[in-house]
Amino acid sequence: MLISAFVLMSLPVGWATLWVTSLVYANAQLNERNELLTETANEVLLELDSLDEEVQDLQERAGLPDRTLTTPKPQDSQGGVPQPVEAESLFERAKDRLPRLSFLVDGEVRPALEETLAEEATREAAFPNAVPLRGKVDVSSEFGLRPNPFGGRGYEHHNGIDFRGKVGTPIYATANGVVTKAQHSGGYGKHVVIDHGYGYETIYAHLSTIDVEVGTRVTRGRKVGELGNTGRSTGPHLHYSIYRQGKAVNPRYYLQLDSDS
Numbered sequence: 001m002l003i004s005a006f007v008l009m010s011l012p013v014g015w016a017t018l019w020v021t022s023l024v025y026a027n028a029q030l031n032e033r034n035e036l037l038t039e040t041a042n043e044v045l046l047e048l049d050s051l052d053e054e055v056q057d058l059q060e061r062a063g064l065p066d067r068t069l070t071t072p073k074p075q076d077s078q079g080g081v082p083q084p085v086e087a088e089s090l091f092e093r094a095k096d097r098l099p100r101l102s103f104l105v106d107g108e109v110r111p112a113l114e115e116t117l118a119e120e121a122t123r124e125a126a127f128p129n130a131v132p133l134r135g136k137v138d139v140s141s142e143f144g145l146r147p148n149p150f151g152g153r154g155y156e157h158h159n160g161i162d163f164r165g166k167v168g169t170p171i172y173a174t175a176n177g178v179v180t181k182a183q184h185s186g187g188y189g190k191h192v193v194i195d196h197g198y199g200y201e202t203i204y205a206h207l208s209t210i211d212v213e214v215g216t217r218v219t220r221g222r223k224v225g226e227l228g229n230t231g232r233s234t235g236p237h238l239h240y241s242i243y244r245q246g247k248a249v250n251p252r253y254y255l256q257l258d259s260d261s
Contacts, residue, residue, distance in 0.1 A: 058113055059112075063112065063116065064112050122176075122197075123198055125175065125176040125219070125220060126175050126176050126177060126196040126197045126198055126200065127175055127196075127198075127200070127254075128174040128175040128196055128200055128202050128242055128254055129174065129175070129254045129255065129256075130172070130173075130174040130175065130220050130221065130255075131174070131255055131256075131257065132163070132171050132172055132173075132174050132202075132204060132238060132240050133163055133165060133169060133170075133171065133172070133227075133238065134170065134172070137163050137165075137257055138163060138164040138165065139161055139162065139163060139164075139257070140162045140163065140164040140237055141158055141161065141162035141237075142158070142161060142252070143158060143159070143160060143161055143248075143250040143251060143252065144157065144158060144250070145157055145158075146158050149234050150234065159241050159248035160203065160205075160239050160240050160241030160242070160248065160251060161239075161240050161241075161250075161251045161252065161255075162237045162238065162239050162240075163227075163237055163238045163240065164235070164236070164237045165227045165236060165237060165238060166227065166236060167208050167226070167227060167228055167229060167236045168208060168226050168227065168228075169226060169227040169238075170223050170226060170227075171204050171207065171223065171224055171225050171226060171227055171238055172220075172221050172222065172223055172224065173194055173202070173218040173219070173220060173221065173222045173223075173224050174202055174220060174240075174255075175194075175196045175200070175202070175220050176196065176217075176218065176219050176220055177194040177195050177196035177197065177200075177202075177217075177218060178194065178195050178215065178216070178217055178218070179192060179193070179194055179195075179212045179213065179214055179215060179216040179217075179218060179224070180193050180194065180195045180201075180214060181193035181214065182210050182212055182213050182214055182216075183210075184230065184231075185231065186231060186232065187231055187232045188203070188205035188206065188231050188232075188239065189205060189206045189207065189228065189229075189230025189231020189232070189233065190205075190206070190207040190208065190209070190210050190225070190228060190230045190231070191203060191204060191205035191206070191207060191210075191231070191239075192204045192207065192210060192212060192224045192225055194218060194224070199244055199245040199246075200242065200243070200244055201242070201243040202240070202241065202242055202243070203239070203240065203241040203243070204224055204225060204238060204239075204240060205231065205238070205239035205240075205241075206227075206228055206229060206230050206231050206233045206236075206237060206238060206239050207225040207226060207227065207228045207230065207238075208225075208226045208227065208228025208229070208230065209225050209226045209228070210224070210225045211223050211224055211225050211226075212224050212225070242254060
């Protein structure tokens with residue numbers, strides 16, 4: 001009887017202990033969950049800040065004003081006792097920022113950036129940095145001052161580079177553009193002039209044949225003619241010139257020739 005009475009008296013205490021232990025465990029799990037949610041919310045906001053910075057860079061590249069909502073970075077001379085922030089508040093802040101960020105990217109940044117990238121691609125394609133002949137080239141005359149190649153006295157200024165080669169060797173456009181001249185003259189002989197836009201023109205002279213006509217739109221690598229010996233020439237070669245804003249410039253500044261390596 002005494003043992004039975006003791007067992008009956010101990011049951012409520014045992015249940016109470018179990019109940020309290022369960023509450024403590026549940027509270028610990030809840031605290032752990034809240035800490036995890038808060039940590040996750042902070043990571044989301046940091047990712048949004050990083051995304052805002054990337055959008056700012058894209059806006060700058062596209063020529064748009066900065067209208068992001070990047071969280072201000074910590075400044076000097078600040079302090080105080082930190083107060084915990086509820087995860088719900090952090091997630092709510094992230095939720096408020098997402099629609100505006102999405103609007104900036106889809107409504108403004110992407111269209112402007114696509115236009116900017118298209119313009120950059122067009123400009124790059126119009127930059128005359130390709131070599132007008134395939135394979136290894138043989139430079140017979142550089143840009144600048146040179147003795148008269150016909151044996152006369154004195155010097156003359158050469159406004160391009162001469163590439164020695166065989167008659168009939170294909171000659172290619174060095175960038176995208178429009179043919180503005182495809183004709184014969186006493187000095188250049190048969191020659192082609194291409195306007196690439198952005199202030200650039202190229203000349204391909206002393207050709208044996210011309211494969212394009214005025215108004216033809218060419219892309220980099222399009223054949224424009226064949227190497228020859230027409231006009232004022234001492235032997236088969238291609239005279240190649242680059243003009244920038246109407247002034248002849250040294251093609252060496254634009255071309256990576258085999259002889260440069």
